[in-house]
Amino acid sequence: MKITRQKHAKKHLGFFRNNFGVREPYQILLDGTFCQAALRGRIQLREQLPRYLMGETQLCTTRCVLKELETLGKDLYGAKLIAQKCQVRNCPHFKNPVSGSECLLSMVEEGNPHHYFVATQDQNLSMKVKKKPGVPLMFIIQNTIVLDKPSPKTIAFVKAVESGQLVSVHEKQSIKQLKEEKGLVKNPEQRRKKKHKKVSGPNPLSCLKKKKRAQDTKSSASEKKRKRKRIRNRSTSKVLSEKKNAE
Ligand SMILES: [Zn+2]
Secondary structure (H helix, E strand, C coil): CHHHHHHHHHHHHHHHHHHHCCCCCEEEEECHHHHHHHHHCCCCHHHHHHHHHCCCEEEEEEHHHHHHHHHHCHHHHHHHHHHHCCEEECCCCCCCCCCHHHHHHHHCCCCCCCCEEEECCCHHHHHHHHCCCCCCEEEEECCEEEECCCCHHHHHHHHHHHCCCCCCHHHHHHHHHHHHHCCCCCCHHHHHHHHHHHHHCCCHHHHHHHHHHHHHHHHHHHHHHHHHHHHHHHHHHHHHHHHHHHC
């Protein structure tokens, strides 16, 4: 029983690895419902997840999930403790927290670039995750962890890519990289960096001007001094000569 379960997981993981670039350590985004189910099923996630997926895993969550668990109070105290031990990943709701499910859904937006797995018992969230291609879904059934098979949407997406109708996110990234390397497309980030350099770096022309100005002021100052000296000398000599004349 356990062996077939692991075999299935291995097969599904291979599918996500090959088609969506999912890599170890697997990033498992947990929500409150999953933590609660793990607690009830006495599942040690830190031990069992890597064993089940046969690879390194990283348990993570978001601030919104933690916030939601806090507001739900005593009943979810244990789940909150589990979630608090996870890494907190940055979500776009820093100032205005949203519900845990809405937050996790936003984390796998735009082709799931961080290759998150979503681990939830929330049926509503699961349905929405399945509509996004390339997001591995996990849940707990009868006290055991399950990696769901790739959703129909995910399989349809892969088929479309294979038949050349679509370009996968993975491919898009490498094409973009190639173009940038060959200089066909200018990387906007690089451009920004260059501009930034220009602004921050010293402008040789301005340096020259400054030096010149500094020299100018120096020389003029010394000239003034000289002039003043000369004047003084002249005046003293004048005074002297006047004295002499007087004598
Ligand atoms: Zn959030």
